[in-house]
């Protein structure tokens with residue numbers, strides 16, 4: 463006769479769902495078929511355990527898996543804040559400054575972006591000066607950021623469009639719009655993609671958005687909350703519903719800090735990592 467489920471079994475099941483990787487006794491979470499929290503998600507690589515493909519499928523199973531991942535992301539956000547604190551955005555940041563910095567950051571790293579931006583601001587202190595400058599002069603100023611010709615044109619076109627629309631060089635009008643309207647209006651400008659708009663929303667306008675950069679993509683795949691084969695473009699809409707409300711900025715900045723210091727691209731410092739218990743990568747090596 464099959465015995466009914468007691469409180470301890472129910473407790474174990476709940477614990478297994480809350481921790482995306484391990485259960486209360488430290489073993490790999492039995493809720494994760496194939497060792498990944500997103501076992502049967504369409505398009506996800508299951509090759510680490512072909513048997514995983516035999517697990518339950520369908521919308522309900524997928525919803526349950528999303529719930530497990532979402533709880534895991536919540537725990538990771540809290541552990542990061544416990545370790546690094548709650549980072550604050552730049553007070554009074556000008557959305558236009560943020561948007562132009564983000565254009566300069568396309569296809570390069572932060573150091574080059576900062577050099578390009580500082581040179582641009584030192585040669586042309588006001589955005590009106592950039593608008594009136596010769597294209598060659600802008601290209602020369604932003605050369606350290608790479609793709610200087612392309613970026614100079616994007617910046618000039620953007621400034622022209624704002625001036626024509628608003629009569630002045632300001633993005634203050636975006637503050638009256640909701641995030642979807644902003645995505646539509648700014649997304650119509652050439653060379654401004656979803657990641658650039660998310661940076662504008664998050665850093666320039668203080669909205670809930672979650673740009674996925676190389677650090678976040680790498681950490682997400684290692685920890686198990688971003689599917690192995692997903693690229694940064696698809697990872698953004700994947701992540702947005704998983705982020706606890708009001709935690710976008712904190713999680714974004716703290717994950718980048720983790721990626722620069724501990725979970726580095728070439729050799730992650732798993733032995734010193736305070737997130738090791740939550741991490742699929744770590745669990746694969748420590749059993």
Ligand code: SF4
Pocket residue numbers: 681684685724725726730731732733735736737738741742743744
């Ligand atoms: S345990 Fe290792 S792989 Fe996992 S987050 Fe930490 S450093 Fe990265």
